[in-house]
Amino acid sequence: MQNLVIIGGGFAGFWSAMSAARQARELGKSGELKIILISKDEYHAIRPRFYESDLASMRVPIKNYLAPLGIDLIVGEVSGVDTQNRRISITNRADEIRYDALILAAGSRLRTKGIPGIELAFNVDTFVDASKLDQHLNKLADARFATLASRSFVVVGGGFTGLEAITSLPQRVRALAPEVTGFRFFLVERAREIAPNYSPDGRRYIVEQLGKAEIQILPGEEVTSIAAGKIVLKSGKSLETDTVIWTTGLEASPLTASFDGERDELGRLCVDSHLRLPACSNVFIAGDVARVLADQHNHALMSCQHAMPQGKFAGHNAVNQMFGEQLLAYSQPRYNTCLDLGPENALLTTGWERNVKMSGVDAKSLKNQIVTQWIYPKEDVESNLKMSTPEVLMQ
Template identity: 30%
Template sequence: MENVVILGAGYAGMAAATQLAARTKGRDDVRVTLVNPQATFTERLRLHMTGTGQQVARFDIPELLAGTGARFVRGWVTAVDADAKTVRIDDERVLHYDTLVYALGTVADTVPGVDDHAYTLNSFQDAELLADRLTRLGSGTVVVAGTGLTGVESAAEIAEQHPGLDVVLLGRGEPGANMREKPRAYLQAALERLGVTVRAGAEIVKVLPDAVELAGGETMHADVVLWTSGTRAAPLAAAAGLATDERGRIVTDATLRSVTHPDVYAVGDAAAIKQGYGVMHGTCQGGMPAGVHAAVSIFRVLQGKQPKVFRFGYYHTPVSLGRGDAVVQFTHPDDRPRRLFLTGRPAVRYKETVTASPWPTYGRMKKLPASGAFWPRGGRFTRGVR
């Protein structure tokens, strides 16, 4: 019996589970097990909406796996022993594996005081805590730490849903820095229209009970702090003896296998996947194809073949600016911005299509014959293996 254990039911983990289960369905010599702390899928792309009290659709993981033959195990992964090939769950149960797919994602990379005095969007539960606090706040100042895409979307959502609050978006970079001039200007104008105060070139070094401390000693009052500045992987992989980078992500070879333990595949945000243009950054856009590729590679090995090289190119950067506005910057495969972009309602419709794309994708994977693969590309679905 070949035991394949997949850790994490995010976009990458779900893609790997449904793809591999579809390919091995009916085989008595392969068992696919998916492990996740919650039985409900967390749509990380919509956590900024949950964080402002908006209702989003909920998806039950066992239902998503229904009919695939994959087994679901609910629990927290507390340890991985890469030499013994075991996974410990909740410090009580032990799963043995022959092949492991590591898709545990990342959490916020914090500074002192964040754990005690700030909110994050690490999970659905964290987002709900933020929503409750914002509802009770009524008036005051909310500092969103981090001017990346998550920070921009969160600041816009908070300002739109809670117009009585003063929202400050604060970080080292300029919002939309990786976009061309026109879409970047549109994004910044939208933030201004929503009443968001942007302060670029600032770095928070500590979060206090009612303020943030900036590099240089300045403090800024804050009734609520939302931390969106940077991510890191859990220390589980490094503790297991797997080679990791400075952010705790598993270093992979060209086929997505760990460079130190080839029976471990790493996908999604928890993997440091190198392409010709550099190391991929964590997004659903790249996580799902990586999950599919890992599943296809495992299936090839089961057939006595070698896994193929993983190649990925970016396609777009979609950013919501509240419920009625958005900007989409289309990109070259190396993530450099193209001239093409969308704004306003067309961008909203486009982003909603992309955000909803995992669900028909998973449904297609459940019915997939062993000869092909699907992955999302800009809201469309293409057959084949990259």
């Protein structure tokens, strides 16, 4: 019996597990392979929705999907990987887990070091952090948003997550206290303009919509410190606020440090087109921890759009390699983005230039479909196995 161990139960890890189970069955090798998924908690988290309210539906118990396929779940935090001896250590667990092949899919985390008072900021990076923000907003609402600081919201970072977070806030806080007025919303961005990766028409649309939602953009600004009830910016300006939401600066999981090899500025491990780590041919890397070309020119991003297919390729390739079959080269030439811009508004772009394809309510309806259906596992096992073939890329 060989062990395939997957670290991470997010988009890359979950779909690695589905794909590995499917491919083992396809090769008639299910009886010779033990698949083990190790994750920090029992859930498959739908991280792209953590800026929303109603968090309960944003994580699903992963065991329900793994157990019917005979995949073992170990809940625990991996503290290190010994690639020489093929062993994995888990915090608070005496025994080590042995692997024959490994898929690292431990995702990314927000890098929030170096700002005095950063611990006072909220974020929407994990379920726990998003829950803290939710509780905080409810607490402010209980006090009827009585002070200017409690009615003022600052999102730091004008990238994808920052834009989705700031545009969701006006409706979210007004719903908590419809009788209250005088809310203020700010978006702080270090660059001279927000959404720098968008095409000019995409950027124009985003800026227009922020204006309509009365969100004040503070471009070319940086937060230098955060204190109770206040932030100070590089320009010397300060803002009274009880709510700072930090969205900028992601880095690959610190577990990448257990592996030899080249990495990029985000800490992602460089892999070959089969998602294999050059220094360790029985280690595959997928999702936010992997740096790999999605097409001839563009590297995959830290996104679930790339993490899901990479998981499917990694699971397939790990099993094929274990049983002497050919590996598939990962490729994902199609690239779209669908940016949430509030209750009835979103922006769909196509291509790496991010040209506008659709906007407003139609794009919002697509966004709803993506985040409530496409990125969730299906209820029945066979559908997930079918969806796990590497060829089935997201539309």
